[in-house]
Amino acid sequence: MDVEELLDFEREDPLAPSPVAARKRKKVIGLDDLLTDYYKERSKNVEKEAKKPAKAPKNYNSDEDETGKEAKLSEIVNLCQKQMKEMSSEEEISHWGIRVFGNQKTPPPSVFPELEDCSLLQSFVNGELNSLVGLTAETGCSFLEGLLINGWLSRLVFKCGYLEKSIATWTFNMMLYSSKEEVSSSACDFWCSTLSPINEVGKMPIKIEWLPTYMDLKRALETYGFLFNFSSNPESVNPGSDGKGPPQNIGSWFKITAACCQVxxxxxxxxxxxxxELVEVIVWQFLDHQLQGLSVVMYNCMQSALSYFSADEWNTSCAKIANSLACRIPRDLNCLRAVECISGSDTHxxxxxxxxxxxxxxxxxEKKATDEEGILNMLISLNVKEKDNDFFKMYIYLVLTENWLLYDKKLEDKPVIMEMWGLFLRNCSCQISSMDLRSYASKVRSKASFLLQGTCCK
Structure with missing residues (x-):
């Protein structure tokens, strides 16, 4: 054996590289391929669903299912509302509001020939400076109107200490009948400033040759179309309904009326x-929705009118006003509005x-009781559990009794009256269920509960 010859195991070289197997090239999957696979799978599902029996329930939500569910839900809601309405027996109850103005009449003429001869205007016409101005009697009204708007007319009257009849009647008519808002407002300011010093202590009033009367104020309301012939069933209107109303001068009417009362x-x-009668007229105008924007002016006028009465006159006048209004105001929410519009804190x-x-x-x-105990006995005897009980009327009774007892100082020495009042409140508060759906039942219950808390705290 040749020494240099390789052995058998040496002939095998484990490190020798083996022939490289041909690698398979992976295919790149694109978005188009994914979409193709998705639609193929979906089409298979559609074919499967189509082969199923027609009565088989669907296993996916369709638009038809949503529409059917909404229709069914709407039907159930309508049925519930109908049943609740039948249970509550709720009736349509109108809001407060009475039309107190009708057709307006033609205002008096604005031409005042006597104004050309007034001494104030003549002093300007005959003055030395008039040669530069060229003022004549014919152009005098326009000149005075300019002085009125600029506030100079009031200064001149106070400087002279004298208000002529012609100037007084002219400005009064401009205030109540002029269609120019600037003229009407300026004339109102003129009269209010003219009358205000009369009410101040320590100041001598200017000499006024003419003062307005109640007939002058009443004539203005008649021109505005105010319905003085009050009836027990006046024409009621809904809030916001189109109706005939007063002109813009009604605001000046309230202001001059208040000024006249204060002197x-x-x-x-x-x-x-x-x-x-003036107090009654003011109360009636509070019932007109078209005058709500003048609430502050009307309140001031009401306070001035009530303060006009002396202490000796008031007891008799108060009873007359109350009886007259009570006989003609309708027995609905309008009567509560009439009571609540008298909102001053003074004794009157x-x-x-x-x-x-x-x-x-x-x-x-129905005047079945006219004394305190008789009225409260009737209220206590009302059975709130009766099916035919009128809770709207009961609400009217509740609010009216509250205002009657709250402001009647004579009843403070009658504890029996207050005990009966508390019993009536407990009946309304405790015997009316919170689930009672009858009309105005919840309002009576809530109002009585609130008043009962105040009564217990006293």
Whole structure:
């Protein structure tokens, strides 16, 4: 054996590279391939569903299913609403609101020939400076209107300390009948500033040759179309309904009326009977929705009118006003509005509010009881559990009794009345179920519960 010859195991070289097997090239999967596979799989599912029986339930949500569910839900909701309405027996109840203005009349003429001869205008015409201005009697009205708008007319009247009749009547008519808002507002400011010093202590009022009367104010309301012939069933209107109303001058009417009432200590302009009718007119205008924007002006006018009465006159006048209003105001939410519009904190306001609430309550109960205990006994006897119980009327009774007792100081010495009032509140609060769906039942229950808490705290 040749020494240099390789052995058998040496002939095998494990490190020798073996022939490289041909690698398979992987295929790149693109988006198009994925979409193709997806649609193939979906088409297979569609074919399977098509082969199933027609009555087999669907295992996917379709638009038809959603539409059917919505229709079924809507039908159930309508059925529930119908059943609730039948259970509650709710009736349509109108809101407060009375049309107190009708057709407007033609205002008086704005031409005042006597104005050309007034001394104030003549002083300008005959003045030395008039040669530069060229003012004549014919152009005098326009000149005075300019002075009125600029506020100079008021200054000149105060400087002279004298207000002529022609100037007074002209400005009064411009205030209540002028279609120019600037002229009407300026004339109103003129009259308010003219009358205001009369009410101030320590100041001598200017000499006023003419003052407006109640008939002048009443004539203005008649021109505006105010319906003075109040009836027990006036024409009610819904809030926001189109109706005939007063012109823009009604705001000036309230302001001049308040100013006239405030000068009673120095100059009595109205008779007591006229002042009583004036209060009634103001209350009626509170019932017109079209005047809600003038609530502040109307409130000031109401306070001035109530303060016009002396202490000796008030007790008799208060009863007359309350009786007159109670007989004509409808027994619905309008009567509550009439009571609540008398919202002053002075003695006259409280007494009138209490007296009016009491008289309306007596009329609502058909005058079956006219004294305090009799009225409360009737209220306590009302059975709130009866199916035919009218909770709307009961709500009216509740609010009227609240205003009557709250502001009647004479009842403070009658604890029996307050005990009966508390019993009535407990009946309304405890015997009316929170699940009672009858009309106004929840309002009566809530109102009584609130009032009962205040009564218990006293």
């Amino acid at each position: 009673r200590d120095k100059q009595s302009i109205f008779l007591t009977s006229e002042a009583e 306001s409280k007494q009138l509010r209490s007296a009016l609430a009491f008289q309306i309550l007596v009329n609502c109960l």
